[in-house]
Amino acid sequence: xxxxxxxxxxxxxxxxxxxxxxxxxxxxxxxxxxxxxxxxxxxxxxxxxxxxxxxxxxxxxxxxxxxxxxxxxxxxxxxxxxxxxxxxxxxxxxxxxxxxxxxxxxxxxxxxxxxxxxxxxxxxxxxxxxx
Amino acid sequence: xxxxxxxxxxxxxxxxxxxxxxxxxxxxxxxxxxxxxxxxxxxxxxxxxxxxxxxxxxxxxxxxxxxxxxxxxxxxxxxxxxxxxxxxxxxxxxxxxxxxxxxxxxxxxxxxxxxxxxxxxxxxxxxxxxx
Numbered sequence: 640x641x642x643x644x645x646x647x648x649x650x651x652x653x654x655x656x657x658x659x660x661x662x663x664x665x666x667x668x669x670x671x672x673x674x675x676x677x678x679x680x681x682x683x684x685x686x687x688x689x690x691x692x693x694x695x696x697x698x699x700x701x702x703x704x705x706x707x708x709x710x711x712x713x714x715x716x717x718x719x720x721x722x723x724x725x726x727x728x729x730x731x732x733x734x735x736x737x738x739x740x741x742x743x744x745x746x747x748x749x750x751x752x753x754x755x756x757x758x759x760x761x762x763x764x765x766x767x768x769x770x
Numbered sequence: 771x772x773x774x775x776x777x778x779x780x781x782x783x784x785x786x787x788x789x790x791x792x793x794x795x796x797x798x799x800x801x802x803x804x805x806x807x808x809x810x811x812x813x814x815x816x817x818x819x820x821x822x823x824x825x826x827x828x829x830x831x832x833x834x835x836x837x838x839x840x841x842x843x844x845x846x847x848x849x850x851x852x853x854x855x856x857x858x859x860x861x862x863x864x865x866x867x868x869x870x871x872x873x874x875x876x877x878x879x880x881x882x883x884x885x886x887x888x889x890x891x892x893x894x895x896x897x898x899x900x901x
Binding site: 725 | 818819820822823854855861863893894896897901
């Protein structure tokens, strides 16, 4: 992505909270733990995966990610490119690297973040491939 | 998408302003006018198209959409599924139907809306295909 010089996008405390959540997501993929991955989402979260209908609610998100892991997702890295605060929400624009079987995929994403149960979590999650 | 019963998501005035903007986008595609389509974006808007790197700024968004029209995009319809207000922004989750040459494509999208020049415009726009 073409971006300007790096700047403080949100207060350090919020940035740290976001990093904690994103780190859990990456660890969940490394550990092949769909329950752990689904826990970074709010209970009413929605994901909009490419090549698939939208999936609503954490209970439905668990089997979605379990199936993706089953089909070869073994590693995930997330890089925050921009954060736009808006009321009780934050919008994160980011880039992800996925290991799917023997392939690497470069992905970009937009996540709407919301606080729930004392943590910043993913409330709407949409992504697509660069290639 | 699986959604609950319809409810008033934002005040009628804002919903009407959003509809005006979305109607312009659909008309711009029907008229094959990339300048008109780019005008529904904020000046610093970002689009994250599938199969393409992110594109930043209205000036860069114009040639992107001109090329997509050139390659066969002739019709666009937009359906708002949900709107989440947050401070100075709105997040819209929606569904789109695109006519690309002789094919129809079902697309879902997330748009972060922001007010600029007296209108609600698209500030971050990401989408992907259902199939």
